[in-house]
Amino acid sequence: MTPANIWLSVATGLAGLLGGFILGRRKRRFSPDEREQNQVAEIPQPKEPPPAPIQAVVTTQPPSKPEPPGDFHQLMLGMVDAIDEIELRKKHAAPGSDDVLSAIQGRLQDLIELSDGELIQEKSWQPTMQRAVKVEPAESGQTDVRFLQTRATGLKHAGRIIRKQEVIISQPKS
Numbered sequence: 001m002t003p004a005n006i007w008l009s010v011a012t013g014l015a016g017l018l019g020g021f022i023l024g025r026r027k028r029r030f031s032p033d034e035r036e037q038n039q040v041a042e043i044p045q046p047k048e049p050p051p052a053p054i055q056a057v058v059t060t061q062p063p064s065k066p067e068p069p070g071d072f073h074q075l076m077l078g079m080v081d082a083i084d085e086i087e088l089r090k091k092h093a094a095p096g097s098d099d100v101l102s103a104i105q106g107r108l109q110d111l112i113e114l115s116d117g118e119l120i121q122e123k124s125w126q127p128t129m130q131r132a133v134k135v136e137p138a139e140s141g142q143t144d145v146r147f148l149q150t151r152a153t154g155l156k157h158a159g160r161i162i163r164k165q166e167v168i169i170s171q172p173k174s
Helices: 003-023 032-037 070-091 097-114
Strands: 117-120 130-137 146-152 154-157 160-163 165-171
Touching: 070 097, 070 117, 070 146, 070 154, 070 160, 097 117, 130 146
Parallel strands: 130 165
Antiparallel strands: 117 154, 146 165, 154 160
């Protein structure tokens, strides 16, 4: 088995597990034949009284989304780190295996998007979305801060920044 096949099988399994975690599980419904075959007994349910009329409640504030647990953010950050790791490996991968790695990256990105996440991959300096992890001296004549390289991809979830993009910049001396 080649390393590319190993990566693909690991990523496919990871994507399946994460997809099940994110999307939730569906309950299995048995067909009448399966019920009979498995001897599933149906318990008669008492008739419920008709529901009370629904009263409308008008509010001026939009409904709030429940905050996901911290473990969920850690899971998403792990997927972002895996995307970054794959990007590094693609630069040194054997010919043909970069297609497999790109497919894995795509699946991870799809899972992040399905869970209302967004990758931060800006190519210009934006301090509200990025954090400079290294500042290099500016070239002669440079008057503004310049983006040089990404060290780690950032993550937003439900419009809130979970982790800023980590970048290297060049800045003129003040």
